[in-house]
Amino acid sequence: MVPQVKPAGRPAGTTRRLVAVTAEGVASGAPLMVGSKLLQGWLTASGVPLALIGLIPLAELPYTLKLFWAPLLDRWPIPWPDRRRGWLLLMQLLLVAVIAAMALLRPSTDPASLTAIGVAALVLAICSATQDIAVDAYRTDLLPEAERGPGAAAAALGYRAAMLAVGAGGFLLADRYGWPAAFLAAAGLVAAVVPFTLTAPKLRPVEHAVTSLRQAVLGPAREFVRRAGPNRTWQLLLLVLFYRWPDGLLSAMAIPFLKLQGFSDADIGLVQGGWAIGATMVGTLLGGALFAWLGMNRSLWLFAIAGAAGNLSYWALARFGGGFVGLITAVSLENLSGGMVGAVFVALLMSLCNPRFSATQYALLSGVYAMSRSVLSAPAGVVAERVGWPGFFLFTVLASLPALLLLARLAPWGEAEARGAFDPERDPT
Numbered sequence: 001m002v003p004q005v006k007p008a009g010r011p012a013g014t015t016r017r018l019v020a021v022t023a024e025g026v027a028s029g030a031p032l033m034v035g036s037k038l039l040q041g042w043l044t045a046s047g048v049p050l051a052l053i054g055l056i057p058l059a060e061l062p063y064t065l066k067l068f069w070a071p072l073l074d075r076w077p078i079p080w081p082d083r084r085r086g087w088l089l090l091m092q093l094l095l096v097a098v099i100a101a102m103a104l105l106r107p108s109t110d111p112a113s114l115t116a117i118g119v120a121a122l123v124l125a126i127c128s129a130t131q132d133i134a135v136d137a138y139r140t141d142l143l144p145e146a147e148r149g150p151g152a153a154a155a156a157l158g159y160r161a162a163m164l165a166v167g168a169g170g171f172l173l174a175d176r177y178g179w180p181a182a183f184l185a186a187a188g189l190v191a192a193v194v195p196f197t198l199t200a201p202k203l204r205p206v207e208h209a210v211t212s213l214r215q216a217v218l219g220p221a222r223e224f225v226r227r228a229g230p231n232r233t234w235q236l237l238l239l240v241l242f243y244r245w246p247d248g249l250l251s252a253m254a255i256p257f258l259k260l261q262g263f264s265d266a267d268i269g270l271v272q273g274g275w276a277i278g279a280t281m282v283g284t285l286l287g288g289a290l291f292a293w294l295g296m297n298r299s300l301w302l303f304a305i306a307g308a309a310g311n312l313s314y315w316a317l318a319r320f321g322g323g324f325v326g327l328i329t330a331v332s333l334e335n336l337s338g339g340m341v342g343a344v345f346v347a348l349l350m351s352l353c354n355p356r357f358s359a360t361q362y363a364l365l366s367g368v369y370a371m372s373r374s375v376l377s378a379p380a381g382v383v384a385e386r387v388g389w390p391g392f393f394l395f396t397v398l399a400s401l402p403a404l405l406l407l408a409r410l411a412p413w414g415e416a417e418a419r420g421a422f423d424p425e426r427d428p429t
Contacts, residue, residue: 016201017142018154023196024088024135025158026189031095031128033166034102034186035060035121041171042179043117046107052114059121062129064370070133070363074356075216082203084138084359089197091131096191098124103183136366137359140350141203149291149299152346156284156339164277165189206355220357220364227354235410236352240368241376242402243304243345247338248377249396250311253384257318260389263327271327276335283339291344296351297411303340304407308400310337315393345369 036056043053078086102120107113135155143151166189170182210216225233258268291299313333317326349369353361384392 013201014147014150017147018150020142020196020200021139021151022154022158023193023200024138025155026162027088027092027095027193027197028128028132028135028155029159029162030166030186030189031099031124031131032063033163033170034099034183035124035128037167038170038174038182038186039102039117039121041174042182043107045174045179048107048114055118056121059118060125062122062125063132064367066129066133067360067363067367069130070360071213071216071220073130073133073137073359074210074220075213077209081198081200083206084134084141084203085197085200087134088131088138089194091127091134092190092194092197094127095124095131096187096194098127099183099187099190103180103187133359133363136349136362137353138200138203140353140358140362141206141355142201143350145351146292148296148347148350149343150288152350153284153288153291153343155346156342157281160277160281160284162189164274168274210356216357216360220354220360223354223357224352224361232410235406237365237368239403239406239410240349240352240365241372242399242406243300243348243372244307244341244369245372245376245403246307246311246396246399247341248373249380249399250314250334250393251373252377252380253392254314256381257314257384257389258327261317263324267324267327271331275328276331279332279335280339280342283336284343285339286336287340287343290340291347296344296347297407298413299344300348300407300411301404301413303337303344304400304403306337307341308397310334311393311396311400315390315397318389318393 040053040056043056073084073087077083078090080086081089098120102117102124105113105117105120107117139151139155166186170186173185174182210219228236255268255272258272287299287303290302294302310333313330316322317330320326322329349362349365352365380392383395387395
């Protein structure tokens with residue numbers, strides 16, 4: 001059991017740390033939108049067949065497979081400016097170069113052109129996924145316990161702001177000045193983060209640094225099991241898997257539901273685009289503020305319940321209707337609560353990582369979470385077809401029960417931190 005920790009006031013340097021993780025969130029969100037939405041828009045405008053555009057997501061596989069090379073960042077840190085910012089700086093400079101180079105491409109149906117675009121998209125995804133490993137590790141190593149909630153919120157805000165800037169602003173620039181200008185602007189946004197990376201707070205040297213690749217590969221799992229205990233290890237992994245499962249189920253069917261309800265593409269685009277992102281950002285801010293007051297365990301409980309209530313708003317829309325006002329209400333509540341859930345979830349993952357292996361452990365945990373949005377959410381369409389929309393949305397609410405049952409054991413209301421969280425005072429290594 002981890003003793004309660006009640007932080008007194010704001011630790012020195014809090015503002016610098018929060019600014020740093022916000023900036024790195026921007027650097028993380030921008031390349032993802034470049035390689036997906038922006039590139040898809042350019043290819044479509046250039047007359048590339050839809051069948052070929054549909055292959056672009058294959059270039060994003062590095063985001064799923066990044067856990068396999070995350071140990072390399074633990075084993076071979078780049079020491080300047082520190083063990084995490086060295087990798088951040090390298091990846092950001094490479095991303096600026098790759099995105100700027102993509103502005104020189106000329107999409108067409110010519111095989112050589114399509115090959116060049118595919119290679120560029122793959123290189124972009126590899127650099128971006130590697131940067132994500134370093135971003136997650138730096139944030140985990142940098143933030144003290146009292147700042148995990150606000151830090152997770154700040155990182156998510158930067159991430160969402162970059163997605164909005166590249167996703168919305170990029171299309172506006174493309175419409176007025178052409179697609180190359182949109183890509184150059186995105187490269188400029190990543191370049192603007194480089195000074196923040198150089199001046200961000202420096203990490204303290206880690207004790208017992210990783211000294212071999214074998215240790216970097218096997219050490220993270222062994223340390224995690226030794227710290228949490230064999231029985232609690234699988235329970236913690238199940239919590240990571242199930243905590244955001246309701247969100248994954250709803251996301252899989254939200255657009256089909258709205259389309260079949262008769263909402264226009266314009267209404268869906270407006271509400272699910274800018275409005276939903278705005279509601280998520282507000283929810284993220286609210287979640288970070290409440291986390292600082294409630295602590296980890298109570299936030300996990302209350303935000304999970306809020307997430308289920310947000311999904312329930314879709315049940316009300318399916319059951320009673322409500323037109324555009326009902327749509328706005330449902331999307332607002334779901335994304336507001338989703339922002340809160342996201343903030344505490346990132347804080348939970350950070351709390352479960354040991355600074356020695358934070359790159360690998362965070363990548364492994366986020367990989368477990370990714371299964372809830374892919375494998376566990378895959379039957380969403382089948383469930384919706386069999387039980388109807390009201391029944392499906394009730395199912396997404398009930399999907400919160402496994403996580404709540406696990407919280408009763410792993411994160412009791414009266415304790416400050418989830419059992420199995422990293423505590424430097426009892427680090428067995």
